[in-house]
Amino acid sequence: MSAQKNHSGPKRNGAPQAGQPRRTAVITGVTGQDGSYLAELLLAKGYEVVGVVRRTSHDSYERIGHLLDRLHIVPADLLDQHSLTAVVRDAKPHEVYNLAAQSFVPTSWTQPVLTGEFTALGVVRLLEAIRLAHPEARFYQASSSEMFGKATQTPQRESTPFYPRSPYGVAKVYGHWITVNYRESYGLYAVSGILFNHESPRRGLEFVTRKVSHGVARIVRGRMTELRLGNLDARRDWGFAGDYVDAMWRMLQRPEPVDYVIGTGEMHTVRELCEIAFGHAGLDWKQYVRVDPAFVRPAEVDLLQADAGKARQELGWRPTTSFAELVTMMVDADLERVK
Numbered sequence: 001m002s003a004q005k006n007h008s009g010p011k012r013n014g015a016p017q018a019g020q021p022r023r024t025a026v027i028t029g030v031t032g033q034d035g036s037y038l039a040e041l042l043l044a045k046g047y048e049v050v051g052v053v054r055r056t057s058h059d060s061y062e063r064i065g066h067l068l069d070r071l072h073i074v075p076a077d078l079l080d081q082h083s084l085t086a087v088v089r090d091a092k093p094h095e096v097y098n099l100a101a102q103s104f105v106p107t108s109w110t111q112p113v114l115t116g117e118f119t120a121l122g123v124v125r126l127l128e129a130i131r132l133a134h135p136e137a138r139f140y141q142a143s144s145s146e147m148f149g150k151a152t153q154t155p156q157r158e159s160t161p162f163y164p165r166s167p168y169g170v171a172k173v174y175g176h177w178i179t180v181n182y183r184e185s186y187g188l189y190a191v192s193g194i195l196f197n198h199e200s201p202r203r204g205l206e207f208v209t210r211k212v213s214h215g216v217a218r219i220v221r222g223r224m225t226e227l228r229l230g231n232l233d234a235r236r237d238w239g240f241a242g243d244y245v246d247a248m249w250r251m252l253q254r255p256e257p258v259d260y261v262i263g264t265g266e267m268h269t270v271r272e273l274c275e276i277a278f279g280h281a282g283l284d285w286k287q288y289v290r291v292d293p294a295f296v297r298p299a300e301v302d303l304l305q306a307d308a309g310k311a312r313q314e315l316g317w318r319p320t321t322s323f324a325e326l327v328t329m330m331v332d333a334d335l336e337r338v339k
C-alpha cells in the first residue's frame, strides 16, 4: 500500500471552539510519571481522557488518584493485541499517546526479552490497533535519548545516528523506526518525540534523580546513613516532566507529522546532582554518598545533551525549569513526604 495522507480533523490549537465536540485522547502508561502529567494537561484543555491501565493485583493509581473522577480508565496490556484494538475501536480517539513501556534501563539487562515485548513490540501492536480500528487517530510514540547511546555527535539532534547501549535503547530504536515506517507505509499521522531525561517529584524511586532526592530526605529524617550510587561521572540533560508533556501535545497539533528532539540543552553530572540535592538540605554529599559497583551498568551512556532547536523554532517549545529548580523541588517534595 502506498503512503496516503490521512491528516484530517478539527483545528487543534488548545481548547475546543464553541460547538465543536470534545476531543478524545488515549494515554497508555497513564499511571506512570509522564502519563499523570499528560492527563492533567489534556483535562485542562478540555479533552476526554481515556487512560489505559494493565491489570495488577493492587491498584497503581498513586500518581493519578486526584484525577480518577475525571478519567476513563480502561484495561489493556501492551502484550495483548486484542485489548489494544478494543480500546482504540471503542474510544475512536483523536490522539493516542503511547507512554507505556518497561522504562528502567538496568532492568532491560535482567529482563531483555520482556523489555523487547513491552517497549518494542508493544509499539507495533498499538500501531496495528490504530491502522485497523481507527486510522484517523494521531499517534505519539515516547522515544528516548537512550537511542543515541554512545553518541557519535554532541549535542544530539534529530539527524544524529542511533547507537543504543542497552536492551532498552535497542527496543526504543525499534519503536522509533516502526512509528516512522507506519507513517510512511500507511500515511498514519504518527510521530516520535525523542525526549531526554525528564524528572519530577513523581519520578520512580529507582531513577537516579529521585533516588538522590529521596535518599537526602531519608538521611535528614534519620532513616538512612548513606546513599549507594553507581557512576557519578555520567552526564545527562535533565528537565522537568511537566514541560515535556506539553511538547508531546504540541507535536500532535502540527499540520504534518514530524519527529522532534526535546531537552534543555544543558548537561550535568550525577556528582553535581548530589551536590545540589544534599546542599539544599544543608549537607555535604561527600559524607554520605558511596560508590557501589552493583549500580554500575554493563555498558554506560556517558553523556547526553539535546539540541532542541527544531522544537524551539517549529513548536515554540522551551523548558521552564532550571536544573537547580528541578532538584530542589524534588528534595522539598521528598522532605515533605518522609516525615
Ligand code: NAP
Pocket (backbone or CB within 6 Å): 028, 029, 030, 031, 032, 033, 034, 035, 052, 053, 054, 056, 060, 076, 077, 078, 079, 098, 099, 100, 101, 102, 103, 104, 118, 142, 143, 144, 145, 194, 195, 196, 197, 198, 199, 204
Ligand atoms: P514510567 O513512570 O516507568 O511509566 C511507565 C508506564 O508504563 C506505567 O504506567 C506502567 O504501568 C506502564 N506499563 C508498563 N508495562 C505495561 C504493559 N505491559 N501494558 C500496559 N502498560 C504498561 O515511565 P515515564 O518516565 O512516565 O516514561 C513514559 C514513557 O516515556 C516511557 O515509554 C519511557 O520509556 C519514555 N521516556 C521516558 C523518559 C524520562 O526521562 N522519563 C525519557 C525518554 C523516554 P504500571 O503503573 O502498571 O507499572
Ligand code: G4F
Pocket (backbone or CB within 6 Å): 103, 104, 105, 143, 144, 145, 146, 195, 196, 197, 198, 206, 207, 208, 209, 211, 228, 229, 230, 231, 232, 234, 235, 236, 270, 295, 296, 297, 300, 301, 304
Ligand atoms: O536515572 P537513570 O536510571 O536514567 P537513564 O538510564 O538515563 O534512563 C532514563 O532516561 C532515558 C532518557 O534518556 C529514558 F528513556 C529512560 O526510560 C529513563 O527514564 O540514570 C541516569 C544516569 C545513568 O548514567 C546511570 O548510570 O545515572 C547514572 N547512575 C549513577 N548511579 C545511576 C545510579 N542511575 C541509577 N538509576 N541508580 C544509581 O544508583
